[in-house]
Amino acid sequence: MACKRSGVQFPSAPPFVFGGLNYHGSMPAVTVVMRTFERPVMLARAIASVQNQTFTDWELVVVNNGGDPAPVDSAVAVARQAQPSCSLRVIHLEDRFGMEEASNRALASCASEFFAIHDDDDSWREGFLGRAVEVARANVSAAAVVTGVTKIVETYRGGKVWPVAYENFYLDEGRLTYRGMIGNNTFPPIAALFRTRLLSEVGMFDSSLPVLGDWEFNLRAVNVGGFVYVNERLANYHTRTADSDRAAGNSITVGEDLHRDVKLRLQDRWLAEPSVNGVNKGLLSISAQALLDIDEIRRHGVANGGGEGVDGEHIAHRTAEIIALRKTWRRVARALRHPGHGVRAVKRLMRRVFGK
Amino acid sequence: MLLTAEQVLDGTPTATVLTVDFFDTLITRSVAQPTHVFAVMEQHLVAELGSAWSGFAVKRVRAEHDARVVAASDEPMRDVTIDEIYLAFAQAHGSSMAERRMLIEREKSTELALVKPVAFGVALVSAARARGMRVVIVSDNYMPASHIVNMAHAAGYSWVTPDDVMVSCEHGGMKHNGELWRAVIEEKSLDVAAVLHVGDDVLADGTMPASFGLATNVRDVMRRSHRVMANTSPAVLPLSRIEALYRDRSANGIWPSAEVLGGGAIALLVASQIVDVMNALKSRGVRSVQFIARDGYLAHQVWEKLRASGADLPPASYTALSRSVIWRSRIENVSEEVAHRLVGDDEVLTVERLGRRVGCELQSAKSGPLTADEARALLMANGSHIVAASRELRSRFVSYLRSVGLLDEGHHLLVDLGWTGSTMADVAEVVCEETAGAATVEGRLLGMYWDAVPHRQRVPLHGYAMNEFCGADDNVRLLGCQSLFESLITAPHGSVVGYSPSTVPEFAHTACEQRAYREVGEAIAAAALESAFRILAGTHESGVTASDISGDVAWATMMQLGHTPRRDEVELVSSVSHVTSVDHEGDGEPLIAPMPSQFVVHSELPEVYDSLMHANWVQGTLARWESDATTRWIPDEIRKLSPMFQPQWVQIP
Known part of the structure; x- marks a missing residue:
């Protein structure tokens, strides 16, 4: 199907299937998708985080994204001992795919009212699902519910994990609007509960993106119903310190360059899309990103070193690139409209390159 | 034994006027401390209006602090009013005017629902009135006199009228700073030589009125259940209710520390262990x-x-x-790592004790004390004997x-x-x-x-x-x-x-x-067994039952006792040592670390902190050191080093 705003094609949710029956024989209210790859220690913790929920009408789908099946099966088997009646199934993918493809595989059979993406290194406070479902049901038009987040910085070494620090992840209602999110990915997936009907309305996650697929999906989703913010910190977003074992790193801290590249790719994709109501999604994203960076400086203060993380040079280069890109597009468009202008332009270019 | 009401009055036979404090002298509440009233409010707010009200109690405490800061910046002597407190609350949390009014009414009605007379207070005013003495209630509080009258009536003091009440928020000064005493003496035209004041605060009810020439009697027994005021949430209420029961029972006598500790916190934790199992049994075979x-x-x-x-x-x-049996039953070879697990760095052991520790006789050329390194070397030299002993232990363990x-x-x-x-x-x-x-x-x-x-x-x-x-x-x-x-x-x-x-x-x-x-x-265990049984059987006098217990309640109970102990609790366990050695021999480490040497310097505090974390009850030790003026600076500095050891553990969500 095509995104309503950009026209880009995304796979739609498959037709309703009965793969997600829980042990009572009825549909669970929430499908929790947990993608994992070679982190059995954290996977065991993440499964326990779901099992600890006071809201119990859920099914958990663990997607082993091409990793060794044995440790995953073992962690799941141990978890089942603690809650034999819980609905917990595993999908072993034959190869390692992108995170979004892994999510799509699990969601392909999702028939629940809601779904959530619970990464294998994150965790929920026990009231997360209960509160999020309560708010989602009270706001029937909302596409998603997002709760407050605690960022936990931890060290993982030699199979052991211990906390180093934790802080409040900055989030407010403004950052959950389209304009609030277009500049940057403003919340981690662990904080959100989505309405499953979104998958048929805006399509699935974009499998072509190795990272930031959640951001791209959120931007499509927020246009069809808006996100409701619950100002209670019920989700824990875990990141590892630099001295942790590399396998334990989360995708942002380990792959900062990749995130930057994918973000540029996405912005380029949006720049090429036609404007809607005179607004180009790519341009809006870039200018919103600059505003967010300024906001970041204002909140943290330059004196506190808050400005150090803002790459002013990068922003300037990027703006110049966009201007150049837009100029080229304009020339191409003009050449198509007036072929004579195009021929003259090509002649000028050849004279410049090869001399008179 | 404490003085009876008659004995207190007899102590000042010339008095014709009795001024008496209100909170914790004439009345108390069915919770252990005043800020737990807000926890009851929060419980009702969340139940009736939803979880957005979670954290109300601690926000209410903070709002009162903020209101006092604002008031003190203009007029340092005056007390704040309930309206000012909720104005500060509204400013901090964006509440509407309607919500402010609702909260003020809820606070008043909650106070009325929880109020109880103090037996000593009832006896005191009855005896004074029987003697023909005039009785005036003098209170430092933010509630208006009309509400104090309502509370007095709810507690059975039906004779109280607004004329009998002088409350700080209506008279521009407090008992604590003396201004309210000045107003009381002037407005009630009192002859100070003929006045006896009875209250529970050493400064407000003792030192200050005495400086105006009043005879005073300070009786602080109703405060014995208080902990740090800032820690308040619905989860503290089960222990609060049980401790309030002990407070009322022992109001005329000695505080039974072991019974309160056992019948309160320990009983709740034991009951929590059982409730957890009961919950698990519901969901699995x-x-x-x-x-x-x-x-x-x-x-x-x-x-x-x-x-x-x-x-x-x-x-x-x-x-x-x-733990030690399971470790020892799983030894398959005595590597350096195993030797380190069996001998701590700071241990000095004999060959015989080391042999008992690993369950076999050790061949050693050396007799007498062994350092940790020598002990580990000896273990590795006797590896085959130890592995054989381990196999035997495993066999018995499995059986x-x-x-x-x-x-x-x-x-x-x-x-x-x-x-x-x-x-x-x-x-x-x-x-x-x-x-x-x-x-x-x-x-x-x-x-x-x-x-x-x-x-x-x-x-x-x-x-x-x-x-x-x-x-x-x-x-x-x-x-x-x-x-x-x-x-x-x-x-x-x-x-x-x-x-x-x-x-x-x-x-x-x-x-x-x-x-x-x-x-x-033994005394703690006896009280805990009886109290835990009553809680789970639904017959506890406090009204606390199994349905009141949750994970949050268990955590709050652990923190109320473990993180913010009262002085009597610290004293009670000061002779207890905690043994952690693998063989469970030795003298262990005292729960309360001894007072540090007077020569401790600031740069040594990280070492002191590490030592406490390693071996002692940190919060109990800090509380003990805090009670001595010469060592008070050490807990202060350690809390700067580790802010999580600041007394407040209930955070605003």
């Missing part, structure tokens, strides 16, 4: 429930008593396991597990206090190995650390009061007070150190533990 020695001793006793009284509970075992049914096919719940799950994981592996997976084990712990994460791959674990998803601060707080809980939630016998050939558990006889149990533990 279980072959057996095993309370693990020694942390599960009290819970097992209560379980059996409940069964004897007709409760519908399955049989449960009291199972003698210990013991079979005898208690832990190797029977099915799922078994193991109940323990905490903390990392490593012992549970080791047991789970032994059970799995011996039964080829036919028997499985699940750990039900009261508290769990971050360290538990890797063990989750080997055994399902559940932390009732706390698990590894809680914040780092709470982990550190729990680490600071775990030795207290291990010392108080325990059995009359020592830790299991082995099994006889007929698989009977052999317990250590550690002198310091036996003495501590006789002096302190």
